[in-house]
Amino acid sequence: MELASRMKEGSLLEGLENIAGITYRSENSIIRNPDRGLYGSGGNRECGLDGLPSPYLEGMLKGNEGIGILSSRGCTQHCTFCNYSAMSKHTIRYHSIERIIDELKYIQAAIELNPPRFMGVNYVEFLDDNFTLNILRAKKILDRIIDEEIRLPLLCNCRPENVDEELAELLNQAGFFGIFMGIESAVPSVLSYIKRIRNAKPQSERDDYAKEKYYITKVRETIALAKRNNIKTYVGAILGLPSETLGDGLKTIEFIKELNVDYYAQNYLRAYAGTELFNTASNYGISVEPSIFMLPYNMHYAYPVHEIPFGDNSSLQEDLIKTTKQILKAFAGGPDTCFGAENSFDIAIIDIYENYDFRDVFHWLSQYIALDGKVIILGMHKDTIEDFDLMQKVRLESCLPAIECYYLRGSLGANSWNVFEIINKPLHGSLHQWNPRFCFAEFKKAREGPKDSKNSNIHLIYCLEKEEDVYFLANESNALAKRNAERFFDGVFLDGCRWSRGLCPALKLRRIIINQDGDVLPCITGLPLGRMNEDIRVLREKASKIFEISCERRQCKECLANSRCSKCLFTNPFSEEEYCELQRSNSEISGFVARSKIANAFNPGLLEDL
Numbered sequence: 001m002e003l004a005s006r007m008k009e010g011s012l013l014e015g016l017e018n019i020a021g022i023t024y025r026s027e028n029s030i031i032r033n034p035d036r037g038l039y040g041s042g043g044n045r046e047c048g049l050d051g052l053p054s055p056y057l058e059g060m061l062k063g064n065e066g067i068g069i070l071s072s073r074g075c076t077q078h079c080t081f082c083n084y085s086a087m088s089k090h091t092i093r094y095h096s097i098e099r100i101i102d103e104l105k106y107i108q109a110a111i112e113l114n115p116p117r118f119m120g121v122n123y124v125e126f127l128d129d130n131f132t133l134n135i136l137r138a139k140k141i142l143d144r145i146i147d148e149e150i151r152l153p154l155l156c157n158c159r160p161e162n163v164d165e166e167l168a169e170l171l172n173q174a175g176f177f178g179i180f181m182g183i184e185s186a187v188p189s190v191l192s193y194i195k196r197i198r199n200a201k202p203q204s205e206r207d208d209y210a211k212e213k214y215y216i217t218k219v220r221e222t223i224a225l226a227k228r229n230n231i232k233t234y235v236g237a238i239l240g241l242p243s244e245t246l247g248d249g250l251k252t253i254e255f256i257k258e259l260n261v262d263y264y265a266q267n268y269l270r271a272y273a274g275t276e277l278f279n280t281a282s283n284y285g286i287s288v289e290p291s292i293f294m295l296p297y298n299m300h301y302a303y304p305v306h307e308i309p310f311g312d313n314s315s316l317q318e319d320l321i322k323t324t325k326q327i328l329k330a331f332a333g334g335p336d337t338c339f340g341a342e343n344s345f346d347i348a349i350i351d352i353y354e355n356y357d358f359r360d361v362f363h364w365l366s367q368y369i370a371l372d373g374k375v376i377i378l379g380m381h382k383d384t385i386e387d388f389d390l391m392q393k394v395r396l397e398s399c400l401p402a403i404e405c406y407y408l409r410g411s412l413g414a415n416s417w418n419v420f421e422i423i424n425k426p427l428h429g430s431l432h433q434w435n436p437r438f439c440f441a442e443f444k445k446a447r448e449g450p451k452d453s454k455n456s457n458i459h460l461i462y463c464l465e466k467e468e469d470v471y472f473l474a475n476e477s478n479a480l481a482k483r484n485a486e487r488f489f490d491g492v493f494l495d496g497c498r499w500s501r502g503l504c505p506a507l508k509l510r511r512i513i514i515n516q517d518g519d520v521l522p523c524i525t526g527l528p529l530g531r532m533n534e535d536i537r538v539l540r541e542k543a544s545k546i547f548e549i550s551c552e553r554r555q556c557k558e559c560l561a562n563s564r565c566s567k568c569l570f571t572n573p574f575s576e577e578e579y580c581e582l583q584r585s586n587s588e589i590s591g592f593v594a595r596s597k598i599a600n601a602f603n604p605g606l607l608e609d610l
Contacts, residue, residue, distance in 0.1 A: 063110025
């Protein structure tokens, strides 16, 4: 707060040496000031955090961002790997119950005023490290939520030892649809080594890990208790823990399967400075090495953690689906890539060649890519994780802010179709089961050829670059529409925005393709708008000019297909006359292209609303 006040007053650079608890750069030196005492640790801890302004009650957040709230900070446990308890010095501080209730009321009012539909708030999470650590206080909060008739879908983090029948019933009545528990391991000896239950190792070789075994029993009981009260169950496990073997890791995942939870996070051990593990990892055959991104540190585990499979209800499967859909959306294009700041790109697809130098392209992109933007590299068939590492180093040096960067390795598959797979898979590319592949297929050949129904890792990107493919799509669409059959295909269409009802997204230029010559294109099947290093505003002005001229030349206003045609800037390989005729004579194409994108790159459930 002191630092924020300095920033507000415009005197940030004055007296930094007197602000406790900060680290800063002074010329060529890094200065670390003495630690600051934990806020709210003195006086009445039951409301010690209330002196911190509420981002909701102060109007900084609208309440419908889906961020969640904190009722407490810190944790009293001593888990050797946990940076949260280390940062809080194993103490806990609280907001008053009145403050918590006021924030929940604020959020509820905001959601009622502007109810989310496809995005926004799905639930409100209590972001406490452990909401039920003080079970009596947790019950008081739940009673108040019920008494105040607050109706929000809520989620919190619990420990199994701190959940009883009364608490489970109150959670259900207060609107908690789910609880999360970080069980970490199902092996008593491993739980002992990480001090999950007690702040000491077993006292003797005769110790039978009674407390750890009781903890595992409580996990089973708490899961069953939650299910009886219609509360969804989410758990977390960490693989690669000290003293853990491959067999131990497999046992933990098998235990989670037996619990039949709704979702589980399959995590891999991370070491953080300040934790006990950071200083003792080498004692267990675990190495911790600096990363070019500073955090997280690079980890080398005592056993091959990548050999442990993950289930369909795991976080890794969720990440796999999310990544796959993001890449499919990027190739499909469309109006969903048209939102955001006017001076930035959301998606950049870069087609590279052997020994490609990323410095120029990343330097240019760093000026325009959105903070939550995505970069997709179309690499060569010989590229490896080492090429990804080299790319990442240049990305760091260029200060490229893109939140996601996918490096795809290209190769020729059946029918000489291009197939891409992700190099930078989890665990530094070693998680073999996590292996989506993207096949660029000619639509007609793909639909008429044999279907590989067993390989769910193959994701089709249909190409409509030949007239026969477009006419085949028109015939398929018309036939399915007449039969009122399933109205989407098992893949997305490359640059499908060309056949959509939405206006050509190239006008907003939220997605760009940079080819091997350094040209900037609005879509993979399009033509260059200009060169890399040109100002984004200049490129958009060119797109607008091309659009105006082409619409006038094609006489779009008088066309029967005007209301359902995207008016694509670049119609190649078709002539403009061929493209316009295809649009006029095939009214069903746009619907099937859009639905196929939604079904494969978004959520098939959304089709019910169309």
